[in-house]
Amino acid sequence: MFKNIREDIASVFARDPAARSTFEVLTCYPGLHARIFHRLANHLWHGGFKWLGRFVSHIARGLTGIEIHPGATIGRRFFIDHGMGVVIGETAEIGDDVTLYHGVTLGGTSWKEGKRHPTLENGVVVGAGAKILGPIVIGAGAKIGSNAVVVKSVPAGATAAGIPARILDEEKKTQVGFNAYGIGNDNNDPVNKALHGLIGHSVTVDQRIEFILQQLEKMGVPVDDERATAEKFDPNHLNKIVD
Numbered sequence: 361m362f363k364n365i366r367e368d369i370a371s372v373f374a375r376d377p378a379a380r381s382t383f384e385v386l387t388c389y390p391g392l393h394a395r396i397f398h399r400l401a402n403h404l405w406h407g408g409f410k411w412l413g414r415f416v417s418h419i420a421r422g423l424t425g426i427e428i429h430p431g432a433t434i435g436r437r438f439f440i441d442h443g444m445g446v447v448i449g450e451t452a453e454i455g456d457d458v459t460l461y462h463g464v465t466l467g468g469t470s471w472k473e474g475k476r477h478p479t480l481e482n483g484v485v486v487g488a489g490a491k492i493l494g495p496i497v498i499g500a501g502a503k504i505g506s507n508a509v510v511v512k513s514v515p516a517g518a519t520a521a522g523i524p525a526r527i528l529d530e531e532k533k534t535q536v537g538f539n540a541y542g543i544g545n546d547n548n549d550p551v552n553k554a555l556h557g558l559i560g561h562s563v564t565v566d567q568r569i570e571f572i573l574q575q576l577e578k579m580g581v582p583v584d585d586e587r588a589t590a591e592k593f594d595p596n597h598l599n600k601i602v603d
């Protein structure tokens with residue numbers, strides 16, 4: 361028990377540069393408190409004292425803002441950063457060295473008995489506000505972007521983001537990266553998307569006009585004035601402004 365708590369404290373120092381002392385971690389980190397309460401609640405749950413286990417988890421929820429069902433299985437060095445609003449369901453399974461940020465939900469999508477909640481393998485990181493739903497598997501070392509809604513399994517080492525969540529390819533990872541707190545540069549701003557769509561359409565129209573002017577030139581028709589007028593508008597300049 362005390363060995364596991366020492367490991368949990370060490371994991372806080374390893375993953376949170378704001379941690380300054382062991383005393384501070386022991387007294388001011390609700391994620392650590394929730395984990396200690398869960399160990400007791402889980403022991404009671406599997407020992408046949410299910411109501412008492414639920415009551416302990418209920419007390420922990422009131423004190424920490426983190427709701428972990430006593431039936432959930434959690435590995436070593438589990439770290440919840442900030443913690444408020446985290447919900448972990450009964451049949452959730454969490455491996456070693458997993459990190460969750462605030463507002464994360466490991467929820468179910470069915471009222472049927474049996475496995476209803478996700479499995480997070482070793483080393484998974486889940487960004488703030490993400491929702492992982494159903495009996496799916498998040499592979500070892502995978503990262504879930506903030507505010508993502510994940511309803512399908514994620515391969516080991518992959519990064520998933522968006523609503524619904526999609527696996528980012530290597531190019532996208534380089535451009536966007538993993539952001540535990542925000543939606544990153546590739547956001548869902550409808551105005552931004554509309555402007556980029558209009559710019560893309562403008563570029564296509566310009567290409568077609570240029571093709572027509574080239575054909576007219578071949579026929580001996582003077583097109584210098586028309587080409588000069590077209591060049592006054594540079595969609596690439598507007599594209600830079602939008603970005």
